[in-house]
Amino acid sequence: MISIFEGLDASLDRILAVALRVIRQLKRDRRTVGLITFIPIFLMVLFGYALSGDMSGICLGLVDEGGQEGLRGHIEGVDDFEILHLGSASDAEQLIEEGRLNGAIVLGPGQVVVMLDGSSPQIATSLINLVRAGLEGPMPLDLRYIYGYDLEMMDSVGPAVLGLVVFFFTFIVSAVSFLRERTQGSLEKFVASPLSRPEMVLGYLLGFSVFTVIQSVTTLVVVVFVFGVPMYGSPITALAVVLLLGAAALVMGAFFSNFAKTEFQVVQFIPLVILPQVVLTGVWWPLQSIPESIRPVSSILPLTYSSEALRAVMLKGASLCEIMPDIFALSLFFAIGFLAATLALKREVG
Amino acid sequence: MSDDILIQNEASNDMTVAARDLVKRFGQLKVLDGLTICIPRGTTYCLLGPNGSGKTTFIRSIVGLIRLDGGEMEVLGRPISRVREIISRIGYMTQHKALYPDLTLQENMEFYASLYGIKGARRRARIDELLEMVDLEDHRRRLAGDLSGGMYQRLSLACTLIHDPDLLLLDEPTVGVDPRLRRTFWEYFESLTDGGATILITTHLMDEAEKCRIVGYMKAGRLEAEGSPVAIKRLAGLRPSIRLWVDDSKATADLLASSGFEVIESGDALDVFLDSFNDARTVLDLARPRDLKLVEPTLEEAFLRLSDIGRGG
Ligand SMILES: Nc1ncnc2c1ncn2[C@@H]1O[C@H](COP(=O)(O)OP(=O)(O)OP(=O)(O)O)[C@@H](O)[C@H]1O
Numbered sequence: 001m002i003s004i005f006e007g008l009d010a011s012l013d014r015i016l017a018v019a020l021r022v023i024r025q026l027k028r029d030r031r032t033v034g035l036i037t038f039i040p041i042f043l044m045v046l047f048g049y050a051l052s053g054d055m056s057g058i059c060l061g062l063v064d065e066g067g068q069e070g071l072r073g074h075i076e077g078v079d080d081f082e083i084l085h086l087g088s089a090s091d092a093e094q095l096i097e098e099g100r101l102n103g104a105i106v107l108g109p110g111q112v113v114v115m116l117d118g119s120s121p122q123i124a125t126s127l128i129n130l131v132r133a134g135l136e137g138p139m140p141l142d143l144r145y146i147y148g149y150d151l152e153m154m155d156s157v158g159p160a161v162l163g164l165v166v167f168f169f170t171f172i173v174s175a176v177s178f179l180r181e182r183t184q185g186s187l188e189k190f191v192a193s194p195l196s197r198p199e200m201v202l203g204y205l206l207g208f209s210v211f212t213v214i215q216s217v218t219t220l221v222v223v224v225f226v227f228g229v230p231m232y233g234s235p236i237t238a239l240a241v242v243l244l245l246g247a248a249a250l251v252m253g254a255f256f257s258n259f260a261k262t263e264f265q266v267v268q269f270i271p272l273v274i275l276p277q278v279v280l281t282g283v284w285w286p287l288q289s290i291p292e293s294i295r296p297v298s299s300i301l302p303l304t305y306s307s308e309a310l311r312a313v314m315l316k317g318a319s320l321c322e323i324m325p326d327i328f329a330l331s332l333f334f335a336i337g338f339l340a341a342t343l344a345l346k347r348e349v350g
Numbered sequence: 351m352s353d354d355i356l357i358q359n360e361a362s363n364d365m366t367v368a369a370r371d372l373v374k375r376f377g378q379l380k381v382l383d384g385l386t387i388c389i390p391r392g393t394t395y396c397l398l399g400p401n402g403s404g405k406t407t408f409i410r411s412i413v414g415l416i417r418l419d420g421g422e423m424e425v426l427g428r429p430i431s432r433v434r435e436i437i438s439r440i441g442y443m444t445q446h447k448a449l450y451p452d453l454t455l456q457e458n459m460e461f462y463a464s465l466y467g468i469k470g471a472r473r474r475a476r477i478d479e480l481l482e483m484v485d486l487e488d489h490r491r492r493l494a495g496d497l498s499g500g501m502y503q504r505l506s507l508a509c510t511l512i513h514d515p516d517l518l519l520l521d522e523p524t525v526g527v528d529p530r531l532r533r534t535f536w537e538y539f540e541s542l543t544d545g546g547a548t549i550l551i552t553t554h555l556m557d558e559a560e561k562c563r564i565v566g567y568m569k570a571g572r573l574e575a576e577g578s579p580v581a582i583k584r585l586a587g588l589r590p591s592i593r594l595w596v597d598d599s600k601a602t603a604d605l606l607a608s609s610g611f612e613v614i615e616s617g618d619a620l621d622v623f624l625d626s627f628n629d630a631r632t633v634l635d636l637a638r639p640r641d642l643k644l645v646e647p648t649l650e651e652a653f654l655r656l657s658d659i660g661r662g663g
């Protein structure tokens with residue numbers, strides 16, 4: 001017996017009863033099971049081929065700290081490079097390390113720093129030439145070599161998409177399940193039973209996690225073995241991140257279900273909850289390139305942290321300790337969602 | 351008509367549910383409006399009342415599904431604020447569907463059993479017993495969503511009884527159930543109350559209400575009348591009557607009227623109202639009818655009378 005708020009004793013038996021029930025229901029729903037396991041594979045294959053090959057073109061970061069308008073205009077006028085405006089030199093450094101930028105130029109009053117990816121000398125040379133050509137008068141160039149790895153688009157996108165897929169399906173299936181508890185009247189029946197609301201949410205978590213594990217393992221296998229995305233860190237750590245994200249998605253789905261009256265209305269959450277995460281959490285393009293003004297939005301989206309953590313684990317071999325800040329953020333999402341979901345369930349009753 | 355008699359006459363620890371002045375509003379609508387009601391232990395109490403009179407709302411408030419706006423209530427000796435402590439002694443069968451349509455009968459019952467900590471062999475035995483009672487053993491592997499209306503209702507009752515509750519709240523449990531099984535149900539209910547359980551039931555079937563020890567008639571959120579089925583009829587102003595066929599209607603009617611009986615001519619017969627069936631002997635001695643028929647008013651008439659009171663003036 002573990003004691004949970006409300007002064008109630010949570011019984012493991014009851015949590016297990018809910019979990020078993022949820023598993024039985026989902027298992028019977030062949031189509032959803034198929035959707036949960038095969039759609040991620042399908043999506044990965046789709047993305048994989050669409051994004052195969054090296055990153056198209058050369059990507060250059062530009063950090064402007066003022067005082068070099070002439071050079072800046074020159075760089076921006078060149079068509080050979082994709083230019084990404086970044087906020088700080090350290091952002092640029094990190095992106096080069098991750099292989100997502102081929103180089104970066106930091107413009108400051110009286111100095112110009114050129115960061116180069118040491119692993120591709122040809123690009124480095126052409127970068128230096130570009131900057132030299134744009135300089136007005138003599139100015140010392142500070143050249144820094146950073147060793148990033150040769151990254152394919154899929155390497156960067158794969159880990160993030162893994163999180164996206166798990167979040168999307170868990171959120172939707174959870175929202176629909178909790179909605180059904182209300183619309184089919186079963187909520188009414190077990191509010192009048194010894195089952196407490198936290199027990200119910202925990203039961204759902206347990207039941208769903210079985211499917212989340214299946215889903216993340218299949219997706220991971222496809223990402224790593226079919227698309228050759230590296231897995232330098234521990235797969236268990238990656239799985240833990242995904243499970244935590246799934247748990248957050250579940251409680252968020254449970255909470256949001258209170259604002260829907262029909263399953264059709266649940267579908268309307270997709271543009272509200274899912275799409276911002278697709279756009280603003282660094283799945284497709286680096287977070288650092290998102291305008292400052294909407295960055296705070298990114299920081300309140302769980303996928304931001306899961307993408308960061310998964311990339312760190314898979315591409316840089318980060319250990320659990322190194323991704324603690326992300327784990328902490330995801331846990332916070334889960335805790336707030338859990339509380340909100342439980343309280344909302346309570347308020348539902350007249 | 352007051353129900354306070356019951357509260358005063360019986361000690362409150364013999365009451366499974368004792369409620370006083372309950373008030374519940376939904377927006378502007380006052381759904382419970384000073385409801386005072388007591389349900390003694392070991393009885394079958396039937397709540398009657400027109401649609402929307404607040405029967406379901408009262409039942410939901412007993413299990414804590416409704417936050418009351420006023421009044422006091424004790425359930426199984428606990429104040430309503432602490433009803434969670436004894437929630438496992440209550441069985442609530444909802445008026446609307448509340449089972450999982452995508453689980454089989456057996457799985458539904460297993461789920462509810464585990465919520466009450468009933469496991470293993472005991473659970474198996476209990477499920478078998480109840481499925482037999484509701485005559486669904488042959489369907490235990492079917493999905494609840496595929497059952498017919500009456501079968502679903504039977505399963506719902508079985509799930510409600512799974513933990514052998516002390517207080518059974520049955521909100522229209524027999525809707526759509528065929529007469530044979532309804533009889534089985536009522537026999538089972540009787541065995542439960544014999545064993546000390548208390549049953550609060552709502553129904554719109556008057557023959558079922560006749561079977562209950564106490565009938566309460568609710569209207570617009572209050573208890574309008576309460577008592578045994580016979581008492582309710584009296585409260586509604588209904589009396590038993592005797593229908594007589596006599597040779598000289600006019601003379602007999604006058605004779606009976608002069609002896610203080612209320613007589614109405616209806617066709618070729620006379621209806622004589624009785625205060626009790628004991629008066630029947632006097633009537634027969636006076637009238638010496640060719641033929642006769644005793645008429646006991648039905649609860650249905652009482653229901654109609656009670657619901658008409660206050661309507662149109
Ligand atoms: N959650 C709610 N929100 C708003 N109104 C409600 C709610 N629940 C019940 N009501 C209203 O309260 C009134 C009483 O409803 P209730 O279900 O208690 O009636 P009832 O006596 O059980 O009727 P029936 O015989 O049809 O089952 C109705 O007018 C109903 O619309």
Ligand SMILES: [Mg+2]
Pocket residue numbers: 405406407445521
């Ligand atoms: Mg009702």
